[in-house]
Amino acid sequence: MNNTHHAEEKPTVPAANELGTFGGVFTPSILTILGVIMFMRAGFVVGQAGILQALLILLLAKSISLTTSLSIAAVSTNTPVAGGGAYFLISRALGPEFGGAIGLALFLAQAVSVPFYILGFTESLVRSFPEMTAHFRNIALVTTAALFVIAYVGARWAVKTQYLIMAILGLSIFAFLGGAAYHVETVTFLDNWSAEYSGPGMSFWVVFAIYFPAVTGIMAGVNMSGDLKDPGRSIPQGTLAAVAVGFLIYGIQIFVFGGSQTRAELAGSSFETMCDQALFGAGFLVVAGVFAATLSSAIGSFLGAPRVLQAVARDQVISQLRPFARGSAGRDEPRRALWLTLGIAVSVILWAGGDSEGGAFNVLASVVTMFFLYTYGMVNLAAFVESFSGNPSFRPRFRFYHWVPAMLGALACAATAFLIDSPAAACAAVFVALFYFYLRRRMLKVSFGDARWGFAFTRLRNNLLRLARMPVHPKNWRPILLVLTGNPLERPTLATCALWIGSERGLVTLARVLVGDPDEISRLQKPAAEQLRRFLDGGGFQALTSVVVSENLDAGMTVLLEGHPFSPLRPNTVLMGWSSDPERASFFVEHLRTARRLGMSLVLVNDKGLPQGSFDRRIDVWWRGQENGSLMILIAHLLTLNWEWSRARVRVLRLIQDEAGRQPSKEALEELVNQARLDAEVDLIVSEDPFPKVLERHSSDASVVILGFKIPEEREEEAFRFQMYFERMISPLPTTLLVSSSGEADVFV
Numbered sequence: 001m002n003n004t005h006h007a008e009e010k011p012t013v014p015a016a017n018e019l020g021t022f023g024g025v026f027t028p029s030i031l032t033i034l035g036v037i038m039f040m041r042a043g044f045v046v047g048q049a050g051i052l053q054a055l056l057i058l059l060l061a062k063s064i065s066l067t068t069s070l071s072i073a074a075v076s077t078n079t080p081v082a083g084g085g086a087y088f089l090i091s092r093a094l095g096p097e098f099g100g101a102i103g104l105a106l107f108l109a110q111a112v113s114v115p116f117y118i119l120g121f122t123e124s125l126v127r128s129f130p131e132m133t134a135h136f137r138n139i140a141l142v143t144t145a146a147l148f149v150i151a152y153v154g155a156r157w158a159v160k161t162q163y164l165i166m167a168i169l170g171l172s173i174f175a176f177l178g179g180a181a182y183h184v185e186t187v188t189f190l191d192n193w194s195a196e197y198s199g200p201g202m203s204f205w206v207v208f209a210i211y212f213p214a215v216t217g218i219m220a221g222v223n224m225s226g227d228l229k230d231p232g233r234s235i236p237q238g239t240l241a242a243v244a245v246g247f248l249i250y251g252i253q254i255f256v257f258g259g260s261q262t263r264a265e266l267a268g269s270s271f272e273t274m275c276d277q278a279l280f281g282a283g284f285l286v287v288a289g290v291f292a293a294t295l296s297s298a299i300g301s302f303l304g305a306p307r308v309l310q311a312v313a314r315d316q317v318i319s320q321l322r323p324f325a326r327g328s329a330g331r332d333e334p335r336r337a338l339w340l341t342l343g344i345a346v347s348v349i350l351w352a353g354g355d356s357e358g359g360a361f362n363v364l365a366s367v368v369t370m371f372f373l374y375t376y377g378m379v380n381l382a383a384f385v386e387s388f389s390g391n392p393s394f395r396p397r398f399r400f401y402h403w404v405p406a407m408l409g410a411l412a413c414a415a416t417a418f419l420i421d422s423p424a425a426a427c428a429a430v431f432v433a434l435f436y437f438y439l440r441r442r443m444l445k446v447s448f449g450d451a452r453w454g455f456a457f458t459r460l461r462n463n464l465l466r467l468a469r470m471p472v473h474p475k476n477w478r479p480i481l482l483v484l485t486g487n488p489l490e491r492p493t494l495a496t497c498a499l500w501i502g503s504e505r506g507l508v509t510l511a512r513v514l515v516g517d518p519d520e521i522s523r524l525q526k527p528a529a530e531q532l533r534r535f536l537d538g539g540g541f542q543a544l545t546s547v548v549v550s551e552n553l554d555a556g557m558t559v560l561l562e563g564h565p566f567s568p569l570r571p572n573t574v575l576m577g578w579s580s581d582p583e584r585a586s587f588f589v590e591h592l593r594t595a596r597r598l599g600m601s602l603v604l605v606n607d608k609g610l611p612q613g614s615f616d617r618r619i620d621v622w623w624r625g626q627e628n629g630s631l632m633i634l635i636a637h638l639l640t641l642n643w644e645w646s647r648a649r650v651r652v653l654r655l656i657q658d659e660a661g662r663q664p665s666k667e668a669l670e671e672l673v674n675q676a677r678l679d680a681e682v683d684l685i686v687s688e689d690p691f692p693k694v695l696e697r698h699s700s701d702a703s704v705v706i707l708g709f710k711i712p713e714e715r716e717e718e719a720f721r722f723q724m725y726f727e728r729m730i731s732p733l734p735t736t737l738l739v740s741s742s743g744e745a746d747v748f749v
Contacts, residue, residue, distance in 0.1 A: 018229040025221030025228065025238025027162050028300040032217030033246035034169060035297035036120030039290035041365070042250070043257050043270020045211045048202055050195040051258035057208050058254060062247045064416065065215040067409030068376040069243050071383030072222055073236030074401040078386065078394055078677070081231035084311025085223035085304065086379050091315065093382035100317035101435040102378045103308060109371030110223065110305030111341045114298050115348035116213070116364040118143050121294035127271060128287050140349045147295065148342050151302040152335060165296040172289020173249060177256055179277040184259035192258040198267065209420045212369040214250060217297070218243060219372070223304030226311070236398050306337030370417060370428055377413030380406045392505050392634055393475045393749060395677035467568040474746035479506035479638065482571035484557060486512055488535040491577060493607040493735060498575045499541045500645070501638045507569060508543035510536070513556030518549045525549055554587050561594050571600060572744055578606040580727055582720060589719035592711050596742065601631055604738040606730045617648035617703040622695065623669060624654070628708030630748065631741035633676050636706060648703065650680040655694050659686050676747040692729040705736045
């Protein structure tokens with residue numbers, strides 16, 4: 001099955017709730033992070049693992065959530081984010097197959113988290129009021145119904161409810177941390193420093209699995225992406241702030257609990273000891289805090305799980321889920337998916353029975369841990385693929401990102417899952433893989449000849465055919481250059497500029513026309529191709545070569561332009577030298593028209609030599625409209641991705657006639673640069689002088705200048721006038737790239 005709809009990046013329904021960073025991301029995230037584990041299992045973890053290993057568990061868990069948060073920040077600032085949270089980010093980076101498989105896993109993780117937190121609330125309630133133990137299941141079911149009503153009313157009302165919960169939680173944390181700090185004793189601290197695992201099957205990784213849900217709260221905010229006013233800003237800021245605050249509080253808790261509670265208290269009655277040690281005897285605040293933490297976390301999962309399922313359904317990845325795509329009138333609340341989440345929660349609570357001792361709670365903690373580890377791993381993999389694949393469209397506004405932490409985060413998630421429970425991790429991996437291939441619905445028949453060549457050829461063939469069926473989207477635009485280079489040793493600037501632009505992020509073909517009688521010079525075709533190859537090898541470049549033989553240059557150029565079949569790898573840009581010969585003006589312009597008729601963009605290089613040195617380089621892009629502007633900016637960006645240009649400054653310049661228009665024009669240009677996610681300076685020039693004079697005055701000292709041009713009309717005098725106009729304009733400039741875009745490249749996606 002070939003899904004064509006997944007290329008769409010825009011939300012199906014606008015974000016009607018328009019929540020901000022604090023209410024939409026930080027609040028649900030921090031309330032889920034500072035949840036049931038902090039009250040009901042943090043002391044148990046310190047009692048089993050000791051202070052040192054508990055800190056190691058916290059550092060490992062937080063390192064996974066931090067790398068995932070960095071990946072989330074990168075992907076969410078690189079593309080318009082719609083509903084679905086992590087599912088949306090994964091599916092847009094890895095495709096609908098991976099997205100669908102992980103989307104369901106994420107939905108189940110969030111859905112199972114609802115009864116997980118409710119059981120934690122109920123356990124804390126019956127431990128505070130033992131006389132209610134007999135009503136354990138009924139209390140959990142009534143709590144589930146009450147939270148369902150809150151989520152059913154809508155996200156905005158639920159978030160407002162969480163503000164009150166956060167105030168209660170803050171007072172509770174102050175009470176129990178302050179009380180524990182007051183009771184810290186050196187002897188107790190030293191006794192609890194080392195691990196002392198006790199109980200059936202207890203080990204470092206089992207305790208890690210119980211503790212890990214404490215750091216999974218970052219998804220609570222991300223999953224609200226469809227309800228945010230500005231997801232690209234709110235998701236990174238809110239998520240990273242929640243991770244930092246959570247790490248600080250949990251780190252303090254490990255130290256003060258390890259010094260204020262005995263090993264027996266930590267392992268068996270830590271919650272009760274928290275209440276007894278609370279500042280000013282305010283144990284009721286600790287009880288209120290655990291109620292607030294568990295209930296707020298459950299609300300966060302009740303809000304997040306249906307939104308993930310709704311996003312999967314709207315992408316039509318799984319046809320059976322289509323009924324869940326529909327939202328409520330007005331604010332687009334996913335109420336059908338909410339009913340399914342309720343059904344899962346009730347089923348799990350009924351399965352847990354009347355277990356008030358925490359056994360079912362520990363099992364659910366391990367299940368939630370496994371689900372989230374795979375989801376986090378896929379989020380990191382999505383960011384890694386986006387970055388490492390070299391797409392020019394990957395220009396996240398979040399600057400503190402590199403593909404190495406994303407790769408390490410993905411590997412850490414997989415390794416941790418297998419260390420916790422190898423059989424369960426293997427089963428989960430098989431489930432995701434099978435579901436991936438089910439969604440892909442394609443048979444891969446491979447017949448091997450040579451073990452390397454045959455496999456490479458078959459994969460290339462299948463991928464080309466698959467690529468040909470995929471819809472074209474500007475976000476996936478890559479430079480596929482046909483370079484009319486001639487002898488590259490005589491025109492090194494032309495070939496080198498093309499390779500700087502396209503060899504790493506796209507595909508470059510260096511082409512040459514041998515002019516003469518085909519019968520006489522055909523023997524030179526192979527040596528000419530070898531010359532092109534030696535040029536590439538000498539510069540360490542990767543590119544294709546093409547040599548044609550023709551009786552005259554113009555016929556040969558026409559063969560090159562028209563000779564590539566329509567395919568995914570058909571050139572989308574022709575790069576050629578600027579012609580200064582007035583006698584060839586009409587032929588030159590005719591070649592430009594041929595390229596445009598074939599749907600290709602044009603880059604004409606006025607060769608003034610390559611810039612010397614790699615320092616103090618500057619690229620001047622003269623903005624005169626969006627028609628050619630997107631491709632011009634992309635070319636500047638692609639140049640800076642090469643190490644020789646990595647320190648180059650990019651200036652985007654614009655000439656206006658009236659001083660009164662300076663500020664609005666500058667703001668508009670800065671907004672364009674911001675939308676393009678390009679590191680560039682903006683320079684507005686106010687002058688009534690002719691453009692060529694202004695151009696010479698401001699760009700004659702640049703390393704390279706990029707200008708747009710319009711192909712002239714067919715009349716011969718127009719071709720001559722076009723050539724003379726640009727010849728006079730670019731003659732005093734350094735190497736200049738004249739750009740005419742076909743419109744395929746769009747820097748604003």
